[in-house]
Amino acid sequence: MNLNIDSIKATTYDAIVVGSGISGGWAAKELTEKGLKVLMLERGEDIKHIEGYKTAMTDPWQFPHRGRVTSEIAEEQAVQARTGYTVSEATSYLFVNDKENPYLEDKRFDWMRGYHTGGRSLMWGRQSYRLGDLDFEANIKEGVGADWPIRYKDISPWYDYVEKFIGVSGSRDGLPQLPDGQFQPPMEMYCLEKHVKGEVEKKFKERTITIGRVAHITKATPQQSALGRAQCQYRNLCSRGCPFGAYFSTQSATLPAAMKTKNLTLRPHSIVTSVIYDEAKKKATGVRVLDQLTKEELTFNAKIIFLCASSMASTYILMNSTSNRFPNGLGNESGVLGHYVMDHHFRVGASGTYEGFGDKYYYGRRANGIYVPRFRNLPGQEKRDYLRGFGYQGGASRMNWGRGTATEGFGASFKDEMTKPGPWVMNLGGFGECLPYFENKVVIDKSKTDKYGLPVLRFDAEFKENEMKMRKDMGNDAAEMLETAGLKNVTKNDNGSWPGLGIHEMGTARMGNDPKQSVLNKFNQVHSVKNVFCTDGAFMVSASCVNPSLTYMAMTARAASYAVQELKRQNL
Structure with a gap:
């Protein structure tokens, strides 16, 4: 009996983060800094x-194939490469x-995944924008989905x-549809971008062109420097990992902060398959x-559990x-778990x-671009033949x-x-918003298993008429702005978009009052538990048209603060 008790104690923590x-x-970071002993479970390897x-x-010349997609990559990582x-x-x-990690598609779904410490924080595009009341109130005002x-x-x-912790460089633009934040100095726009901005804003009063708001340090704070982070080096090799810690990732920022507390245990190679529910304790x-x-x-035990495995992985659990x-x-009395898959449509x-x-x-390789905030279907404007809107990067x-x-x-003159x-x-x-549709869903399909013998997810989601109508404006308006600024050979393009491709999959365990x-x-x-x-993208009720990662961070910090308060009040 004592051995069993000792074993339970050794695997028991205040909190588990999946x-x-x-x-x-x-x-x-938030739970450990508030004094909790935390076990972080990562299904993949530990990347330092x-x-x-x-x-x-x-x-470039040090890669055997000069960095290209090899036939082996195309075969082993067919979805990722396509x-x-x-x-x-x-x-x-x-x-x-x-x-090794397959899934099933009733309709095309591009599920981009990284199974390692840091997850997709090592590969993300780092564009960091806030949702505003235009987004939080859209569903209830339009009678779509559920209210936030x-x-x-x-x-x-x-x-x-x-924002203060991660370091977001950007410009304050005073737009109600894109709330300003706590920004570090913005990166500079190139001469042609400035020219286009001037011409477009002169003709279209409702349109703004600004520099992207991006999670790259341009002027490190003492807090950031203490974690070993430095300003962006303008290498634009972010997809390989940033050894300077200039862009925000788990490895460069939140993990070092959590480790400083000595309250965190990181366990890699740990695939969480389910949450254990105690019927008696409820x-x-x-x-x-x-x-x-x-x-x-x-089995690992804890007083509170945070599911942060990514939208679809947390929904799977x-x-x-x-x-x-x-x-x-777990918690699926409403029957909506797995439904309302959303992503942004683009290309x-x-x-x-x-x-x-x-x-x-221009000097260096700026790891950022320009951004055109949403200007369609704003309050007081004439409504288009679709709901919501889009921005441009x-x-x-x-x-x-x-x-x-x-x-x-050919020849010397040509080479010169x-x-x-x-x-x-x-x-x-x-980048356009996708509405929440009940029929866009994901389920567990036991007819197929992965390398570990676990059943896989089956996706059945698509963009519908509203998104297709929006795409016409997305192409036309882009061409209109470039032509207004005097560009030549302006060509519209629509290369098709499928859910998952935006890598902003969300909405399958949505939050709500009801x-x-x-x-x-x-x-x-x-x-009911x-x-x-759950603080990854699964909680999203609508998609907005902006990149969602900043919202995931803010909601996670908020939820962690609340969880610790409730734990102290013995409500959990």
């Missing part, structure tokens, strides 16, 4: 800051092996809190884990946590060339020697010409 990505890192970034300092993203010789080790249980005033101080007591290396099944009380998944916009600024260039550059592949010429910068080009790519229509309450608690929290 996942070590953007949300998991924040949960660990700096030393773990295998290719961060590798020159997207055209940076899954290459330089970065493939950060993405999952699709053969919070408003901007509830989350605004938490946005302040996380709460969760821990999680079941499959050790990735030994295949041993383990909840759906797989069945009991007499919850036969359809539509315009590009063009500019005949000017031939005497100007993009930028200007000068064409390099690569243009020679499609240019006539290719050593000079080509003309300026600029592109605008739209337990009959939602899984979580306004503090990210499972309605108060000591379980």
